[in-house]
Amino acid sequence: MNLIIFGPPGAGKGTQALKISDKYGVVHISTGDILRSALKNGTELGLKAKEYMDKGELVPDDLVIGIIKDRIKEQDCRNGFLLDGFPRTLPQADALDSMLSAEGMEIASVVSVEVEDSEIVSRILKRQQEEGRSDDTEQVVQNRLQVYRNQTEPLRGYYEDKGKLSEVDGIGSVEEVFSRIVEAIG
Ligand code: AMP
Numbered sequence: 691m692n693l694i695i696f697g698p699p700g701a702g703k704g705t706q707a708l709k710i711s712d713k714y715g716v717v718h719i720s721t722g723d724i725l726r727s728a729l730k731n732g733t734e735l736g737l738k739a740k741e742y743m744d745k746g747e748l749v750p751d752d753l754v755i756g757i758i759k760d761r762i763k764e765q766d767c768r769n770g771f772l773l774d775g776f777p778r779t780l781p782q783a784d785a786l787d788s789m790l791s792a793e794g795m796e797i798a799s800v801v802s803v804e805v806e807d808s809e810i811v812s813r814i815l816k817r818q819q820e821e822g823r824s825d826d827t828e829q830v831v832q833n834r835l836q837v838y839r840n841q842t843e844p845l846r847g848y849y850e851d852k853g854k855l856s857e858v859d860g861i862g863s864v865e866e867v868f869s870r871i872v873e874a875i876g
Contacts, residue, residue, distance in 0.1 A: 691716060691770040692795060693875065694777075696845065697803035699834045700814040701860045702867060706803065707774040709868050714875070716770035719761055721754050721778075743825055746833035748778055748841060755785045762789065778842045783849075799875050800849040803867065805860040807835060 691714060695703050704720065711718035725743060728736030735753065742749045758776055761767070777783040790796055805813075811831055818826030825834070849855040856874035860867055 694800040700810040701803040720774040721776040746830040803860040
């Protein structure tokens with residue numbers, strides 16, 4: 691089963707993604723994690739991505755599409771995968787559809803974790819204190835939210851039209867939100 695977890699930065703996608711991949715036995719693929727690790731290892735991809743990530747901007751579509759194209763062909767994705775942080779733009783969603791149909795695969799379900807802006811900013815600033823992510827400063831957070839609303843949120847309509855979107859309330863304990871997600875995936 692191939693899944694997408696979708697939602698604003700700080701909605702708790704990463705935490706839920708680990709629990710989902712565990713329960714359903716699917717590989718967790720986070721483009722943010724892949725880019726951060728590329729950055730840490732000083733690869734060309736990391737260097738290219740850094741200037742965008744530091745400002746809370748999206749990395750160009752062709753870079754992330756290339757990452758996902760290579761990743762989903764790997765053996766461990768055969769039993770299914772969970773995409774976290776991808777797609778984030780309509781061109782990315784279109785590219786995903788084409789690459790999946792070329793491989794005879796499809797997305798079973800898209801779970802959208804819903805959280806209000808005011809709650810998000812306080813959650814992310816807390817995460818900054820705990821994890822020290824360099825793109826978690828208030829100004830960058832506000833920019834990431836703006837980018838999310840402008841460029842990523844339209845994807846809800848995209849997947850709704852395909853009958854694949856499930857909206858889940860992201861407020862509550864990790865376990866509460868997780869049980870809503872499990873119900874939504876069915
Ligand atoms: P995340 O950990 O998913 O919040 O991603 C951290 C940062 O990585 C984002 O603010 C973007 O700069 C970049 N990034 C991650 N995934 C994507 C994507 N699908 N498209 C463009 N940029 C991305």
